[in-house]
Amino acid sequence: MLTQLILALVTFQQHSPYYKKTKQFFYHLLEAPDSRLKSRFDKAMIVSVLFSVFLLIDEVDTPASSFERIFEHLLIALFILEYLLRAWLHSDVHHIILTQYAKALYLNHPMQWGNVAKMIIAQKVAYMLTPLAIIDLLAILPSFRSLTVFRALLIFRLFKLFRYFKSLRLFAEVLESKRFELYTLAIFLSFLIFIGSIGIYFFEHAANGLQVRNLFDALYWSIVTVTSVGYGDIAPQTTGGRLVAIGLILTGFGVLSFLISIIVSAVNDKMHGLRENSIYAELKHYKSFVIICGFGRVGQHIAKQLEKHKQHFIIIDNNEINAMNARHLGYLVIHADASKNEVLINAGIKQKASAVLCTTGDDVVNVYITLTSRYLNSSIRIISRANHPQNVKKLYQAGADNVIQPFEIAALVVAQYIGKPVAFEAILGVIREEKQFIMETLPVCAGSMIDGITIAELDFEHRKLMLIGVVSANPTHRKHKNSYALKNQHFYFNPPPFFILRSGDLLVVLGREIGIAYFREQLKNSNPKESKR
Amino acid sequence: MKRIAVFGYSLMSLEVIKQLNEEQYSYIFIVKNESEALLVAEQGFDTKIIDFRNDEAIKSVGIGENIDILFCFYPKDSDNVFLTISARALDNKLTIIAIVDDPESAEKLLAAGANKIIDPYEICGRKTHDMLAKPDITDILDNTVFGRHDLHIAQIEIPKNSPLQQTKTSTLLLAGTYNLIIIGVVDKVSFDTLHFVMDEKEHTLNTGDVLVVLGPARDIKAFKEEIDAVTGI
Numbered sequence: 001m002l003t004q005l006i007l008a009l010v011t012f013q014q015h016s017p018y019y020k021k022t023k024q025f026f027y028h029l030l031e032a033p034d035s036r037l038k039s040r041f042d043k044a045m046i047v048s049v050l051f052s053v054f055l056l057i058d059e060v061d062t063p064a065s066s067f068e069r070i071f072e073h074l075l076i077a078l079f080i081l082e083y084l085l086r087a088w089l090h091s092d093v094h095h096i097i098l099t100q101y102a103k104a105l106y107l108n109h110p111m112q113w114g115n116v117a118k119m120i121i122a123q124k125v126a127y128m129l130t131p132l133a134i135i136d137l138l139a140i141l142p143s144f145r146s147l148t149v150f151r152a153l154l155i156f157r158l159f160k161l162f163r164y165f166k167s168l169r170l171f172a173e174v175l176e177s178k179r180f181e182l183y184t185l186a187i188f189l190s191f192l193i194f195i196g197s198i199g200i201y202f203f204e205h206a207a208n209g210l211q212v213r214n215l216f217d218a219l220y221w222s223i224v225t226v227t228s229v230g231y232g233d234i235a236p237q238t239t240g241g242r243l244v245a246i247g248l249i250l251t252g253f254g255v256l257s258f259l260i261s262i263i264v265s266a267v268n269d270k271m272h273g274l275r276e277n278s279i280y281a282e283l284k285h286y287k288s289f290v291i292i293c294g295f296g297r298v299g300q301h302i303a304k305q306l307e308k309h310k311q312h313f314i315i316i317d318n319n320e321i322n323a324m325n326a327r328h329l330g331y332l333v334i335h336a337d338a339s340k341n342e343v344l345i346n347a348g349i350k351q352k353a354s355a356v357l358c359t360t361g362d363d364v365v366n367v368y369i370t371l372t373s374r375y376l377n378s379s380i381r382i383i384s385r386a387n388h389p390q391n392v393k394k395l396y397q398a399g400a401d402n403v404i405q406p407f408e409i410a411a412l413v414v415a416q417y418i419g420k421p422v423a424f425e426a427i428l429g430v431i432r433e434e435k436q437f438i439m440e441t442l443p444v445c446a447g448s449m450i451d452g453i454t455i456a457e458l459d460f461e462h463r464k465l466m467l468i469g470v471v472s473a474n475p476t477h478r479k480h481k482n483s484y485a486l487k488n489q490h491f492y493f494n495p496p497p498f499f500i501l502r503s504g505d506l507l508v509v510l511g512r513e514i515g516i517a518y519f520r521e522q523l524k525n526s527n528p529k530e531s532k533r
Numbered sequence: 534m535k536r537i538a539v540f541g542y543s544l545m546s547l548e549v550i551k552q553l554n555e556e557q558y559s560y561i562f563i564v565k566n567e568s569e570a571l572l573v574a575e576q577g578f579d580t581k582i583i584d585f586r587n588d589e590a591i592k593s594v595g596i597g598e599n600i601d602i603l604f605c606f607y608p609k610d611s612d613n614v615f616l617t618i619s620a621r622a623l624d625n626k627l628t629i630i631a632i633v634d635d636p637e638s639a640e641k642l643l644a645a646g647a648n649k650i651i652d653p654y655e656i657c658g659r660k661t662h663d664m665l666a667k668p669d670i671t672d673i674l675d676n677t678v679f680g681r682h683d684l685h686i687a688q689i690e691i692p693k694n695s696p697l698q699q700t701k702t703s704t705l706l707l708a709g710t711y712n713l714i715i716i717g718v719v720d721k722v723s724f725d726t727l728h729f730v731m732d733e734k735e736h737t738l739n740t741g742d743v744l745v746v747l748g749p750a751r752d753i754k755a756f757k758e759e760i761d762a763v764t765g766i
Contacts, residue, residue, distance in 0.1 A: 290665060301658020309666065355665055381668070383661055388544075402664050409660050410653035411548030412679055414630055417649050418553065418602060422719050423688040423745045426727045427678070430716070437717075437729045441669040464731050468714060468747065471673065482712065482749065484677045484684060491673055493684055494708055494748070508673060510716065511731060 003111055007101060010094035026085050033281070042164035048075055049139075049164075053157055079140045086136070090127040093120050135159045170274065178266040185262065189226070189255055196222035196248045203240035211235070226252035272335075276346075279314065279332045283348050286312040291353050293338035293369050294360030295322040298385055298406060302357060303331055314347055339368045344376055355381040358400070363391040367398045374399025430510065439468065439508065440516045442523060446503035449526035456497035463519055465511035469493040472505040534559055536599050540585060540616055541606035542569045545632060545653065547576070549604065558602075561594060585616050588623065597623035605631035605647070610638035614645045621646030678747070686716070687753045689744045695760055702728065702736045711756045713748035 013019050028035040052075050055068050064072070096119050104111045127133055138156035162168045175182065201218035204211065211234045212218055221234040225248045236242045283289060289312035292299050299315065303326070306313045315326045316338040323335040336343040338358075349356065356373040358366040363386060370384045384400040386392045395403045416424035430439050444450050450458060460467045470477070473489035482493040491508075492499070501507075509516060534556075539546050540563045550560060562573045562580045570580040583590035585607075596603065603620050605613040613631045620627055631647045633639050639650045663671045677684040691697050697705075707713040717729040718736050727745065728736045738744075746753060 297654035298657045298661070301655045302661050305658055305662035306665075309662070311665075357661060357665075359661070381665075383664055385657065385661075404657055404660055404664070406653040406657035407543075407545040407548050410632070410651050410656045411545060411552050413656055414549045414604070414649075414651055415552035416679075417630065418628070419557075420686065420688045421649075422727075422743050423686040423716075426716055426719075426745045427674070427686050427747075429727070437731070439667075439670050466714065466731055469673070471669070486672065486676050491677055493677070494712055494714055506669065508670070510729075 003113075006097065010097045013094040014098060023089065027089055030082065030086055031089055036285075046161060046164045048078070049157055049160055056157075076140055079136065083133070083136045083140070086133065087124055087127050091120075091123040096120055096123070132163055135162065170270070174263065174266045174270055177270065178262050181262045182259075185255065185258060192248070192251055192255070193219065193222045193226060196226060196244060199244035200236060200241055203238045203244060204236055208237040208241070211237075222248060225249060226255065228252055228256065276334055279334060280346060280348075282332060283312075283314060283352070286352060288352050288354040289313055289348070291316060291338075291344070291347050291349065291356045291373075293317075293356065293358050294365075294385075295319075295326045295333070296359065296361050298361075299357075299359040300325075302359060303329070307331075314353075316343060316347060339365065339372050341372060341376060344372060349373060349376050349380060353377075353380060355383065358382065358384040358395075360385070361387060363387050363395075367391070367394050370395055370398040370400045436512060437510055438513050438516065439510050440520075441471070442507045442509060442516070442520055444501045444503055444505040444507065445523070445527045447527060448503075448523050450501050450507075450523065451503045453501060454497060455495055455499045455501070458501075460509070463511075464515045465509045465519060467495070468508040468510055470495050470499065470501070470505050470507055472502065474502045474504060476500075476502065477505075535601040536561070536595065537602040537604060538563060538594050538596060538600045539604045539606060541604070541608070541612075542573055543606055543608065546604060546606045549606075550578075561600075563594060585612070585619070588619055591616075591619055592623060596620050596627065600624070600627065602628045602630065605629065605642075608634065610634050610641070613647075614638065614641050617642055617645040617647045683750050684748070685750050685753060686745065686747050688719070689746060689753075689757055689760070691738050691740055691742045691744065692760065693740050695738075695740070697738050697760065698740060700738050702730045702738065705730070705738075707746065707756070711748070712752040713746045713756055716745040716747055719743040719745065 028037045029041050030038065032038055052072065055064070055072065059068070097116055100116045100119070101111060128137070135156050139160040141156075162172060197215060197218040200221055201212060201215055204218075205213075212221065217234060224231055224234075225245055228249065236245050290306060292302055292306075292313055292315045295303070295315045295317040299317070299322075303313060303315065313332070315323075315331050315333045316336060317323045317326065317333065318335070318337045320335065323333050326333040334343065334347060338344065338360075344356075347353065356369070358369045358373070360366055360369070366384050366386070370382055373380060373382050382400045383402045383404060384395045384398075386395055386403050386405050389405065389408070392403045392405065413424075430437055455467065458467075469482075470492045471486065471489055472492065477483075477490065477492055477499070480492050480495060480499060482495070484491045484493065509519075511519075535558050537553075537558050537560050539550070539560055542562060542564050546562075560578050562570075562578045563583055563585065564570045564573055564580055566582065570582055573580045581594060583594065585591060592598070594600065603616075605616045605620075607613050607616065610633060613633070617629050617631055620629060628649075629647045630649045630651060631642045632651045632653065633642060636652060636655065639652065642650050660671075678686055702715070702718055705715055707715055715730050717727045717732075718738065719727050720736070720739075720742055728734070746756070748756075
């Protein structure tokens with residue numbers, strides 16, 4: 001009966017969207033590394049902790065006011081709640097129960113509730129024994145004023161700041177990564193201090209009994225000397241004692257230099273990964289962005305254009321110099337091989353990336369990146385550069401939506417410049433929105449005000465717009481002349497006044513930005529689906 | 534027919550020639566050696582092996598005489614700068630188009646007298662951005678105006694005594710009559726300014742103004758012929 005009840009409860013938890021949503025919310029609040037909610041919570045906690053420490057220090061010589069007491073109680077309640085929530089987030093109890101139940105069912109064994117309880121407790125205890133969880137717990141204790149000894153634990157409340165400051169956490173991670181070197185150094189240092197303490201005690205206790213009274217004085221002197229602090233309150237008087245001091249000072253310098261070099265090299269090792277992590281975190285804040293693979297000449301110009309139009313992008317380049325150039329220009333760069341699945345996945349090809357541009361100077365690499373990108377995301381837009389005409393087809397086969405050939409495009413510009421420079425500049429200006437007038441496409445949605453009406457009825461002249469043509473896949477338009485085949489549809493240039501617009505058609509209009517935006521808004525409002533939203 | 538001298542045999546020079554209408558232009562290729570000359574000759578072009586550093590050799594190609602357009606397509610910017618300076622000194626009216634490898638050399642080429650600088654990488658970068666920002670529009674234009682289809686942009690100059698003189702741009706209804714769409718007019722007085730037909734400011738056409746139109750080649754030709762016939766050209 002109890003088993004059935006527990007199972008019903010955990011199954012409910014497993015399938016309840018409310019439970020999932022709640023847990024997700026607290027995960028974003030407390031744990032998710034790139035969550036904005038967590039960032040705000042951390043900032044609030046830093047201020048609260050510092051304020052509470054200030055109040056606790058103030059209480060040392062002045063009695064606490066009622067406000068201070070209420071604040072302290074509220075903060076402790078928050079600390080306890082945070083501690084419990086983190087323990088809850090650490091592992092899913094219902095998941096353990098359901099997994100064990102499934103195992104028991106499969107093996108046809110009765111459910112071993114004792115084992116399940118042990119597993120749950122083990123996981124929760126494992127959390128409680130993590131350094132940060134211990135600090136959390138110790139940070140709560142100073143509030144128990146009746147126990148004076150706990151007040152000394154006030155320092156742990158400051159340690160709690162480790163949890164909220166990213167850079168402090170990072171420093172702890174750096175130290176953690178060099179654990180072996182630091183252990184070695186600590187053992188060597190302990191050995192050195194031990195020899196120094198024994199040495200100074202041996203030489204000085206008899207001759208300088210007033211200063212080196214016992215082994216503790218000798219230990220204190222050794223630590224002060226080896227760390228190059230040297231208070232001078234204890235000074236060796238004998239030759240033997242002074243020789244020990246010289247030895248300790250010289251080796252102390254060595255140990256200190258070794259410690260610094262370990263920390264510097266650890267920070268250096270971590271820097272590459274950290275830089276990339278910060279890039280990935282920044283990418284997650286963007287609604288959409290473009291991935292540029294290759295920061296050569298073409299990549300540089302694309303980045304310049306995207307930057308000019310305030311569009312977000314990330315550069316991936318395997319070449320150290322190219323990556324450094326991009327970094328100097330202030331762009332987001334990943335120094336890695338863009339043809340690797342992991343690199344593109346980390347860069348967000350499956351999430352918010354809207355397009356991949358393969359712009360390296362090597363067609364082989366471009367084909368490989370194109371193929372990888374298409375494999376990872378079947379719907380993403382891929383534009384690839386072909387340096388040789390014979391590779392254009394291969395790039396399309398690999399999955400590129402568009403292939404650009406630098407010399408072909410440049411040749412087109414030269415050809416257009418010779419024949420009709422003014423007209424060409426005009427049309428380029430319109431495309432690039434450098435002129436007052438722009439060219440845009442407007443869709444004809446089913447049920448909107450323009451669905452089923454003629455061009456004449458639309459009266460573009462009155463709207464101060466110019467209709468260049470209509471793009472459509474609708475076969476009913478085939479009877480019209482001036483039809484040009486596009487990929488799967490046709491472009492009807494200068495359609496006659498009796499041309500009836502159908503849903504799915506795309507109007508190509510020229511006009512001022514404001515005029516086009518106004519017309520677009522009218523179309524949107526007249527669309528039954530859009531107006532419902 | 535205009536005569537073009539192409540200095541430098543490369544993918545780029547062949548592409549440019551492929552894009553140009555062969556009925557309107559004739560070419561002479563200036564190459565470095567016999568093997569290049571053979572390759573170009575196979576494509577059906579006149580070739581000449583000369584040293585571009587020598588003014589007399591450049592003159593022998595026809596610069597300063599019958600060459601209208603010069604393509605400086607050498608891979609080294611310094612070679613293109615030297616050729617541009619030499620050619621400009623020989624012919625002040627020559628149209629010089631030069632490609633640039635290092636963007637910093639663009640200013641130098643302009644100072645040397647080039648009319649148009651082509652940076653293939655910059656053009657490619659801009660084109661990619663156009664494809665990203667306006668995929669529908671670039672797709673349509675690439676497939677029609679810049680593609681193989683018979684839809685073109687053209688610039689038509691208003692000749693002397695044209696009936697179009699003193700006509701207001703808003704009253705020019707070429708869409709129904711000639712199957713052409715007028716994008717705008719470039720004023721002769723302020724040559725760089727393009728007045729769009731739909732602009733609030735009414736523009737009155739004058740001799741020398743340039744109409745920028747979009748339409749099928751045959752309709753553009755018919756319109757040009759009609760204007761020329763009326764004005765007796």
